[in-house]
Structure formats: structure tokens, C-alpha cells
Amino acid sequence: MIKQYREVTGLILCGGRGSRLGFKDKGLETYGKKKLIQHMIDRVKPQVDQLLININQNQAQYEVYGEQLITDGDNNFQGPLAGILSAAAKIETEFCFVVPCDMPHIPLDTVSRLQGEIDDHPAVAVSNQGRVQPLVLLLRTAAIESITDRLQCHNKSVMGWLESIDYISKEFVDPAPAFINLNQPEAFR
Secondary structure, three states, X not given: OOOOOOOEEEEEEEOOOXXXXXXXXXXXXXXXOEEHHHHHHHHHHHXXXXXXXXXXXXXXXXXXXXXXXXOOOOOOOOOHHHHHHHHHHHOOOOEEEEEEOOOXXXXXXXXXXXXXXXXXXXXXXXXXXXXXXXXXXXXXXHHHHHHHHHHHOOOOOHXXXXXXXXXXXXXXXXXXXXXXXXXXXXXXX
16 A cells, blocks of 8 residues: 655756766767656656756756756756755655656656655665665655755765665665666667
């Protein structure tokens, strides 16, 4: 039985430098016949009530997708924790579903499955084939404020932050492509 919670805000993280792709904006790279960001919108939007996209470059190219855009504010590419923190002021729901922009096969029921596991925990992350996916998580919006202290201490580790807030993980037994990150040029072929 899936527990019902209040609304969920989705956050797609597209604010990286794309260093593993030759400094290309990963969200704007084509996979199949669509840009990665379109794949992610198609996968995430049906699962959430509001959608935010964190970017740090190419704003005009992302605006065509019609979703609310947020930036880290300093454009220094401080990493995914800065992207999550930048969304805090725009989230009005109890929960936030965070996902990177490079998982075009993420299951369409990821949010509901994570909601069924979160209970009283501050966050629940997906684990697949024994590996935690720290950026595929459902978290209580109130937990986001704890990122501020970590970034002020230059501690940008997402796993370190999750461990500090006592997160849990949920094993998803979906086939491997469900949680594959497209990080290398050969992955797009």
C-alpha cells in the first residue's frame, strides 16, 4: 500500500559544467531524438506537482521547455548540493524529488515508490544493484537548510550530507538502464 503525502516538487539538476562531456551542457545534449532535459521532463513531470530545473548556463535554451528555472546564484558551479539549496526558496511542498539531468530511463513510479519508504526519515535515496544513487532521492524540504553549513565548510559531498541527516536507501530491482547516468560521450551512442 502506497502512503499518500502532500504534494511533491521535482528538481532536475542541470547546473553542472559537463566536464566529462568536454564541458558541454549535459541537459542540452541529444540522446535518441530528444535533448536529455526533455527526456527528464517527460519522466519526472508526471510524478510531481511542480517542476524546477536548476541551471547555471544557457538560460535561453532551457526557457523553451516552459518550466521554472533556478540558478545557484553565483554561477561558480559549486555542485549538486548548491543546486538543491538554490531550490529551497521556491519549494512550497513538504517533499522534494531530486534527480540528475542524465537518467533518461528513470522509472515513472520512482516518486510513489520512495514515498512508500520515507516514513519519518528526512530522505530516502534509490539504491540499484547494490549502489546508492545519492542524487535520486525524495527528501523533506526542511532538510535542505542543513546544506548551508556544509557548503560554508566547503564540504560538497552529497553522500556525506545524506549520511549527516540520517537518510535511508531503498533497493530498486529495475533493470540496469533505469538508473544509468549518461556521463561519457560513448554513452550517448
